[in-house]
Amino acid sequence: MQYNYDVIVVGAGHAGCEAANAAAKMGSSVLLITMNLQTIAQMSCNPAMGGVAKGQIVREIDALGGMSGIISDKTMIQFRMLNRSKGPAMWSPRCQSDRMKFAEEWRWALERNTNVDFWQDSVQELIVQNKELKGVKTRMGMSFYAPSVVLTNGTFLNGLIHIGEKSFGGGRMAEPNAQGLTEQLVSLGFESGRMKTGTPPRVDGRSLNYEAMEEQKGDENPSSFSYLTKEPIKEQRSCWITHTNEKVHDVLRKGFEKSPMFAGRIKGLGPRYCPSVEDKINRFADKNSHQIFVEPEGWETVEIYVNGFSTSLPEEIQFEAIKLIPGFEKAKMFRPGYAIEYDYFPPTQLSPTLETKLISGLFFAGQINGTTGYEEAACQGLMAGINAHQHTHQLNPFTLSRSEAYIGVLIDDLINKGTDEPYRMFTSRAEFRTLLRQDNADERLTEKGFELGLASQERLDTYLQKKQNVENLIQELKSNKLKPTEANPWLESIGVSSIKEGAPLINFIKRSDVGFEHFYKNEMLIPILKKYSTEEIEQAEIIIKYESYIDKERKMVDKMKSMEDLQIPPQFDYDKIKTLSTESRIKLNKLRPQTIGQASRISGVSASDISILLLFMGR
Known part of the structure; x- marks a missing residue:
């Protein structure tokens, strides 16, 4: 008997769960293979989600239609918004989670997804023909077939646990490691390396x-x-x-x-x-x-x-x-x-979809790519799951740019710069972080998720209503005014300077020393705010106060797009451009960037190399 699926996901950690759920929600038949069905979505390290930059990633996963945000909300035992004392680009949600309930809720979510099947076993071999992925073979001798496979092996590939002078094989404490896959991938031409992580008592x-x-x-x-x-x-x-x-x-x-x-x-x-x-x-x-x-x-x-x-x-x-x-x-x-x-595979061997360059239909997500963190793994799983579905059904690949999401920054960093130490996301890695705030992930990504068939109609309607409400609030602030006799007693009561002429309400919010929290101290202004949610009020204030910064970043994005979208022919011969530096030729030949923008971010490719490349391409 032959078992056929649209997508096979290997591993049921944070990357595997998001990958399986996404592909299945989009309509693919999915097989999720894990060594232990009792440890699905296990929080192997600290029981928490989010944090600096990581919280933005969870919001982005949620906006696209992923599950990490929903599961976190259902199972949190504490919530904190970090960096409130800094600008809104730095605000980062974080929650303390109930470890057991988190795993339980994820399993229920996957079991409710009727397109997901489960198999408890260890994958030891990939079925590959003519550099195309056909399926997988397990330790028990079972063969499962699919045109797309997502590997999310975490720390299990030849995992070795160390305590003092003792060492023994394991992917996690009391769980066996996975053997065979690394050796096969290396024999197929992949480079591998070793990384280390740890956990406290x-x-x-x-x-x-x-x-x-x-x-x-x-x-x-x-x-x-x-x-x-x-x-x-x-x-x-x-x-x-x-x-x-x-x-x-x-x-x-x-x-x-x-x-x-x-x-x-x-x-x-x-x-x-x-x-x-x-x-x-x-x-x-x-x-x-x-x-x-x-x-x-x-x-x-x-x-x-x-x-x-x-x-x-x-x-x-x-x-x-x-x-x-x-x-x-x-x-x-x-x-x-x-x-x-554990073993990992330098992510420069991947395309922007997280599909490997060597084997068509094979995708990597999570710690196998050299990253660390639940959130980093989950967003890679989501993107790999989406693209595995797209690949199987011969649909257009889905990618995110650095100006659209932290997810785009993470994947772009991995595939262009690689990493020789566990990669962790920080706000400082994003050059457009004023645009990539935690409050506007739905604005950036929900319509994209809906077009993919991943985000629901309810999610789209919720976003569109919020967008309309924010616009309505800003318009009310523009059209309503306060006279000096109405404003000054209030301004004096909150300890800020008075006005000499009447002004629209939006002018008060533009001031650095006045926020919406002060509007609640003026009885004339409270009725305006009562119509809106806390999130809508907060987003309106950010848009108003940081308008010039947001506009500046948008102009920078527009300026860079001309170079970002300039395609490089797949078989472009860099060796014939003798004026390129030797290091640049080696890196460009190895990584085969798809665009000039991607080439410009490769470590070792200088600005002068990019100028030469542009001239050679007639630009």
Whole structure:
């Protein structure tokens, strides 16, 4: 018997779940193959979604019709909007999640999608004919066929777990690794490498002294990730902050000689921006303390995630050191931290659709591409799932530019610059971050998602209504005026300078020292605001206050589009342009950029090289 599908997704982490759900919602028959059906959408590391730049990605996934935002809203135990003290381009939603409920909700969502089938097994081989993907073979000897396959193997490809001087195979603690795929892909001509990530110990929350820590509450008026969520979280759990000290560091240093990282047993590079605690005290020897975030794992568990204490030192060293942290004096450990090494494939081997250049119909998403983070994985899974569906049904590929989404920035960075360390998204990576705010992801992407058949009619209608309401509010602010006699008592009451002539309400919002929160202190203005939601009022204020910045970035985008869209013929011979630098010729021949804009972002290709290329192409 032959099992045929439109799309096969290998792996059921954050990338795999989004890929399977997207392709299935768009109409493909999908088989989701995972080694363990009980660990679908497992939060392998910290129980949280969003954060700086990552929260924007979750909003973008949601706007396109993905599920990460909806699942996060259903399972959050705390919500915070980070960077409120900075400009709106930096505002980033983050939630603390219930680890078990998050996985449970994702599984229910996939099971409710009737186009998704499940198979518990390990994929050991791809079926490839004439550089075209035909299907997969599993460890149990089953063959499944599809013209499109998405690999989302996470940390499982030849995964090796390290704790002190001990090491053993595994994709996660107590779960086997995946073998065979890396070797086959290398034999087909792919380059592979090794990366490393880590996780901290988990402890019993009943054994901690929270009075010795600083409480970190959620927002007083919490928001949500999904544009469809109507009721934000009503009850929240606190997180807590404490710090390491010199005594902790001294104990940790005792284990350095048994550290797999310092001893050289770990070959892969770890995440620069989320280092292990031993790496922190080694690299920042002048600091006598580091922050520790004490994060609950859910509503109905006592398990605590010790964020900031990622380590692969011997378990006895971990236990001795952690009990010297304020509030942890009587801590009971559930399991020690560990490091894991795994195979990845440099993402310069991918096209902008996340399809591999070597094998037609084969897509990579998540940590297999050298990224780190649930959000980075989920958005790649979404894009790979969309394009796997498009490929199977011979439809146009779907991509996002750097000016349209953080997702576009991430994929563009990966395929053009590559990465030799786990890639993490930051707001600083986006040159148009005033346009790519968390509040306007629906404006940027929902119509695109609807055209694909991924975003629902309800989602489109919700966005169009919000858009109309924001426009109506701005128009009301332009048409309604305040006289000095009406405005000045109010302005004086909020401690700002008075006016000499009447002015439209929009002029007050344009001032840096007046916001909509001040409008609620003027009884004449409250009726205007009552007609609109908090999100609509907030977006109107951002549009008004930052109008000049937004316009400036839009002009920059328009200026760059002429170069961005200039196509380079697929078989263009760079070797015949002798005035190009040697490094540039090598990189351009290897990466085969599709446009001049893409070529300009390849590391090693200079501005003068681009000028020469433009001249040679008659521009």
